[in-house]
Amino acid sequence: MKLVVIGAVAAGLSAASKAKREKPELEIEVYTSEEHISYGACGLPYYIEEKIGSSEKLIARTKEEFKKQGIKVVTKSLVEQINPEEKTILVKDLDNDENKTVNFDSLLIATGASPIMPPLDGINLDNIFTVKNIPDADKIKKQIPNTKKVVIVGGGYIGLEMVEAFYAHGLDITVIEMAPQLMGNIDSDMAGVIAEHLKEKGVNVCSGEKVESFQGEKAVESVKTDKGTYHADMVIMAIGVSPNSQLAKNAGIKLGVKNSIKTNRKMETSVKDIYAAGDCTAAYHLLYEDDAYIPLGTTANKQGRLAGENIAGGNSHFQGIIGTGIMKVLDLEVGRTGLNTREAKQLEKDFYETVITIPNIAGYYPGHGKGKMKLIVEKGSGKVLGCQLVGPKGIAKRIDTVAACIHNENTIWDMAKLDLAYAPPFSPVWDPVLMAANVAINKFKK
Incomplete structure (x- = not known):
């Protein structure tokens, strides 16, 4: 065989x-x-x-x-x-x-x-790159010393991770995203936290802009959108x-x-x-x-x-996914699982949202900070349908706990009963997952 x-x-x-x-x-x-x-x-x-x-x-x-x-x-x-x-x-x-x-x-x-490469004018100019494999990465690394301004087309996982990569090299960064928000797989209010953080760090964020062409003689020199033109020594295509x-x-x-x-x-x-x-x-x-x-x-x-x-002769079946993802962009961590509100509406779910401000660790411990957590809950059953987290270090990996609850079809009452670990360097005494579950329960009763 x-x-x-x-x-x-x-x-x-x-x-x-x-x-x-x-x-x-x-x-x-x-x-x-x-x-x-x-x-x-x-x-x-x-x-x-x-x-x-x-x-x-x-x-x-x-x-x-x-x-x-x-x-x-x-x-x-x-x-x-x-x-x-x-x-x-x-x-x-x-x-x-x-x-x-x-x-x-x-x-x-x-x-x-x-990587998707749309048939735009100038797309084949030098110094327009994708990030698929090691040779791609080597080409980008080689070009960084000759780069002052970089334009990243696409504000999803790869695009935002590349922001962090270039930020470490001190480059002038512009992110152009055709959709009205960054990170299309989370809700706009959560994506807004990311956009504001990037702007505070000096990154130029251009949402709701459509790239029309790339300009230059041999190598790219600028990116033209439906709203403006941006100088670029290098372009990263990360639109999916x-x-x-x-x-x-x-x-x-x-x-x-x-x-x-x-x-x-x-x-x-x-x-x-x-x-x-x-x-x-x-x-x-x-x-x-x-x-x-x-x-x-x-x-x-x-x-x-x-x-x-x-x-090899087995008879196993793939259990399925729920779209769990996680990423880091500069000082923020982002996690998501299950349905966002757009998906919940498309699937005609009867749901409500709970949005709370959450601490990453105990408030008196060095390194503490605040983040945002959104829980999406089915109205009739109380089942957890989705979750999004945006915040400082230590926030995002909590998405795995919620993912386990969704995978096992748990309700907010099940989630609230979880015996989660606590110590000041890792969590407040009420873990954000428990906090969100309890707030969702109070909202459910109303």
Whole structure:
């Protein structure tokens, strides 16, 4: 039996490793067009910031380590075609431009996603970058000494993490976001806290502006929007990603939400013996009760591991996601899980909100500060539907407690009964999660 994997980052190598552990006799080959494998893409902004001194620290395991495990990883090899009926793939060696055909018994597609690059005038000028892999990060790092002004297009996770990276280098930063607010997956009042913090730090935040073109001769010199023009020595495009699903589509594999590869909860595609996992796929959302495209490293690793187990003969099902995310931008931490108010309205939930000011630790302990927490609760049942947190150090990781409550369909009364840890360096005596639950209970009674 032979497993072939397309893609050698989170989902692909998680699947290969799990399949090999479950079925040691399985022959496994992994193909990737990239030079680097098994790297932590989420660490790239911190590598650019130089909090992480070497790109090697981002690499979890090398080709040699996988070889010792009995997994063959072939880099700089582009898979150009999947032939489901023949159970073969066509692979192009990018070093010598030669093609070869590879047979498989089972195939996992883990082709990931690519940054969206809209067809705007000047988009191909030099010094306009995306942040997808280590070579991207190296190009950005190389350009920083020649940069005074940087424009970041997009105010989501990657865009805001890049603010922190460039802030450490003392650059003049402008963030341009087409939507009326930063961080479109949280509510506007919570996003407003982030925008104000950035402005206080000297970052130019331009929400509700649409980029129309990039100007310059060879390299970018300015960014033109529908409201103004901004000088730029460098531009970072961070407006989102799209799934790399064309290879699957060409093979007759069904696509789903936002053109991601459609799978069942066993990670099987519409074609027998072909699986998919990671950022090229959607994931079942427990609150949507449907598929959603929310590409995150945590989901990719889980899906890959589950796919590997099933390829090796298992019968596991992906439990689903609720959109839990966390990030740091300068002195603020941000966490979110479940539904925001826009999503709750779209799903026609009958809900109410509880918004409170919260401390991160005991008020008398050094480093204490205030943040904001929003809890979204279903009116009839009291079930927790969503949560958002914005505040100083120590605030955001509390989102995991709320995520566990949502995952287990807990109510605000269940949440209020949790036995949470307390010590002054970590929490006030009433943890913010308990505070929010109790305020929500009082509001429920009214």
